Amino acid sequence: MRSYGKKIGSALALACFLLLGACSARVSTEDIRSSLNAGNYEDLQEKMQTAHEEHQEFVTALNLARVYQLQGRWRESIALYDSGLRILEEYEQRAIINLREALGTVGSILIARGSKDYFGTGYERTLLHTFNSLNYLMLGDFTGAMVEMRKMEQRQELWLAEEERRLQEHLEDLRERSSANYDDLSGLPANYTMTALLNDPRTKAVARSYQDAFSYSLSAIVCRLAGDPDYAAISLRRAALLDQNARILFSAAWGKGKITAGQWEPVIPKAPSAQPSLARVLNVLKPSSDAKGKNSQEISVIVFCGLAPALHMERVRIPAPYIGYVLVDLPAFFPPLQYGTPTVESSTGQGLPLYALLHTDLLAYRTLKDELRYEVGSAIARAVSRAAIAGATYAAAASNKNTQSFAPLLGALATGIMDLFSSGASQNVRNWELLPAEAYLSQGQVRKGESVRIQIEREMVEIDLPQEANGVIIIVSHAAKAKMRVDYVAY
Amino acid sequence: MNKKTIFSSHTLALFALLCLALLLLDGCTGPRTGRLQGGGDTQYGDPNDVETITSAWGSTDLQLTAESMTQSLLDSRWIMHAAEPPKVRLREVRNLTSEHIDTKSITDKIRVQLLKSGAVRFLADTANLGEVAAERQFTEAATRRTENKLMADTDYIVTGTVRSIRKTTKQAASVFYQITMELVDPQSGEILWADEKELSKSTTTPKIGW
Numbered sequence: 001m002r003s004y005g006k007k008i009g010s011a012l013a014l015a016c017f018l019l020l021g022a023c024s025a026r027v028s029t030e031d032i033r034s035s036l037n038a039g040n041y042e043d044l045q046e047k048m049q050t051a052h053e054e055h056q057e058f059v060t061a062l063n064l065a066r067v068y069q070l071q072g073r074w075r076e077s078i079a080l081y082d083s084g085l086r087i088l089e090e091y092e093q094r095a096i097i098n099l100r101e102a103l104g105t106v107g108s109i110l111i112a113r114g115s116k117d118y119f120g121t122g123y124e125r126t127l128l129h130t131f132n133s134l135n136y137l138m139l140g141d142f143t144g145a146m147v148e149m150r151k152m153e154q155r156q157e158l159w160l161a162e163e164e165r166r167l168q169e170h171l172e173d174l175r176e177r178s179s180a181n182y183d184d185l186s187g188l189p190a191n192y193t194m195t196a197l198l199n200d201p202r203t204k205a206v207a208r209s210y211q212d213a214f215s216y217s218l219s220a221i222v223c224r225l226a227g228d229p230d231y232a233a234i235s236l237r238r239a240a241l242l243d244q245n246a247r248i249l250f251s252a253a254w255g256k257g258k259i260t261a262g263q264w265e266p267v268i269p270k271a272p273s274a275q276p277s278l279a280r281v282l283n284v285l286k287p288s289s290d291a292k293g294k295n296s297q298e299i300s301v302i303v304f305c306g307l308a309p310a311l312h313m314e315r316v317r318i319p320a321p322y323i324g325y326v327l328v329d330l331p332a333f334f335p336p337l338q339y340g341t342p343t344v345e346s347s348t349g350q351g352l353p354l355y356a357l358l359h360t361d362l363l364a365y366r367t368l369k370d371e372l373r374y375e376v377g378s379a380i381a382r383a384v385s386r387a388a389i390a391g392a393t394y395a396a397a398a399s400n401k402n403t404q405s406f407a408p409l410l411g412a413l414a415t416g417i418m419d420l421f422s423s424g425a426s427q428n429v430r431n432w433e434l435l436p437a438e439a440y441l442s443q444g445q446v447r448k449g450e451s452v453r454i455q456i457e458r459e460m461v462e463i464d465l466p467q468e469a470n471g472v473i474i475i476v477s478h479a480a481k482a483k484m485r486v487d488y489v490a491y
Numbered sequence: 492m493n494k495k496t497i498f499s500s501h502t503l504a505l506f507a508l509l510c511l512a513l514l515l516l517d518g519c520t521g522p523r524t525g526r527l528q529g530g531g532d533t534q535y536g537d538p539n540d541v542e543t544i545t546s547a548w549g550s551t552d553l554q555l556t557a558e559s560m561t562q563s564l565l566d567s568r569w570i571m572h573a574a575e576p577p578k579v580r581l582r583e584v585r586n587l588t589s590e591h592i593d594t595k596s597i598t599d600k601i602r603v604q605l606l607k608s609g610a611v612r613f614l615a616d617t618a619n620l621g622e623v624a625a626e627r628q629f630t631e632a633a634t635r636r637t638e639n640k641l642m643a644d645t646d647y648i649v650t651g652t653v654r655s656i657r658k659t660t661k662q663a664a665s666v667f668y669q670i671t672m673e674l675v676d677p678q679s680g681e682i683l684w685a686d687e688k689e690l691s692k693s694t695t696t697p698k699i700g701w
Contacts, residue, residue: 092659093694093695093696093701094700095696095697095698095699095700096661096662096696096697096699097698097699097700098699098700098701099700099701100701101697143585143586144591146587147586147588147589147590147591150589151589152589153589154589154659157658157659158659209583227585228587231587463513
């Protein structure tokens with residue numbers, strides 16, 4: 001009896017050891033948030049660097065790139081975003097029937113969700129280019145920034161191509177089950193914390209999980225400065241379709257535009273930078289008709305607040321006879337870190353309107369909602385496969401006279417070991433958690449020689465604008481309380 | 492026991508000799524030219540070979556564009572029938588693609604090929620001056636100072652743009668590049684010559700792989 005029980009125990013212990021050995025820990029969300037709160041960027045960078053060198057993953061590259069960006073190390077940040085992009089491109093160019101992908105998918109469905117490599121969701125792949133564009137912008141390379149914005153748009157096409165089949169299946173499924181609807185969340189476990197957030201009207205109002213008005217608004221600013229006003233107009237129209245605040249903001253700053261065939265045609269004012277195209281050469285040589293001209297300068301203020309929600313696996317345990325319980329693990333998010341609403345005003349007291357055009361929490365929740373049917377299906381498959389292994393352990397023990405009195409204990413032990421492994425594998429389930437929770441944008445004109453005050457809750461920063469510049473783009477990063485960082489580029 | 496120890500030391504000595512011989516042999520076969528040699532398989536290749544590693548802008552695109560544009564420009568009547576080689580300034584070729592293309596490499600290659608032909612003379616680049624408008628402003632300012640007159644006295648300027656259209660699906664990807672260049676009279680703004688080069692590339696994804 002002792003030797004048989006010992007064998008089962010040893011097998012379970014060995015399986016546990018091997019499975020846990022396969023999962024090595026990343027920088028935890030708690031570590032990231034506490035390092036940022038302490039303002040210890042160097043420490044966080046070191047940890048992220050070690051994690052990236054060890055894992056070479058899409059998400060480790062992006063998180064490290066963002067740490068560099070928060071320190072104003074634009075070139076290092078570009079290198080890391082490019083590294084993340086190479087990993088993503090390698091994934092996108094893989095064969096249609098890919099064995100690695102197939103094994104990962106089978107593993108994520110039957111064993112643990114973390115078995116499959118993570119290559120970001122639609123909004124993360126889009127924002128990779130948006131945030132890399134900011135690096136080029138801060139280096140004064142407007143052409144480089146524009147290239148990144150064009151890549152941002154192309155990335156959405158790729159994402160659509162990747163998701164098309166799954167979305168199509170999902171729609172067909174809904175059509176077949178006429179009683180079902182997109183907002184039906186009835187199959188979720190009772191204790192699942194995301195149910196309310198997925199049902200939130202703000203989540204439902206997000207048009208597409210991979211598009212945001214901030215990226216398109218930034219694209220309009222960048223393309224105008226890089227000398228492509230036509231592309232800037234297209235971007236601005238797209239931004240306005242996603243969020244009416246973009247239209248309000250730019251109508252006030254650049255002009256109201258007009259409505260043609262029901263479509264808004266925005267005004268893209270002549271860029272003050274000395275990069276005119278050949279077609280506009282004669283216009284450039286004429287004196288500017290802009291009355292504000294010499295005494296005022298353009299100002300764009302971008303404020304990044306807080307931290308995006310962090311992905312983790314939520315584990316719901318449902319009591320079950322013989323094996324203790326059945327574990328159902330579903331993806332969920334730690335709430336975003338959000339601070340107060342920022343305000344911007346010039347030294348003469350002129351307030352500049354700030355609009356929140358990016359909400360990463362809503363994009364994350366909307367993405368989860370879009371994929372919920374698949375996630376629930378996978379979670380059930382994992383729960384069933386774990387329960388089957390524990391059940392088989394119980395049955396094997398119960399069928400032997402020597403161990404049948406310990407059978408429920410061994411069944412529960414098997415469940416516990418798999419719970420432990422599932423917990424270890426969950427460490428691999430991470431997202432781009434160093435994205436800001438919100439991005440605000442302001443666009444306007446101030447008198448030359450003025451200074452600008454930016455305030456978030458009790459923190460305030462005042463910067464003097466360079467008098468000789470035609471315009472200034474200011475980036476304010478507020479990833480943690482009492483740690484506001486301001487960078488700007490003049491043109 | 493003793494015998495075993497002696498045998499063992501002999502074996503060790505033999506092993507050490509073998510190692511030494513191997514090291515010496517390795518020294519004999521190593522590089523004698525003093526060049527550094529890495530562990531990887533690095534070889535010189537023909538720079539004119541067609542490069543198709545990825546569908547991104549590459550050396551072959553650069554060569555095809557520069558050769559085509561240079562020949563077209565040399566064949567234009569403004570250069571071919573000029574009484575004396577005109578003075579040309581190469582301006583920026585604007586990158587309107589979704590790739591980080593170093594467009595300076597295109598203008599540099601065209602400049603070298605045009606200079607070799609002897610059909611044109613080039614003035615030094617005035618980096619950071621904004622294309623034609625800056626050229627006009629620069630000329631106007633320079634004419635007031637005789638010492639700068641020669642430097643600013645440009646007959647023509649050459650500018651251009653690179654655009655691209657990229658389409659990607661899970662099965663295939665294609666990219667189309669359009670490179671347009673223009674010869675402009677900076678005084679009148681008249682476009683005297685223009686030509687374009689179109690390049691198209693496509694890649695397919697393998698059906699089965701690791």
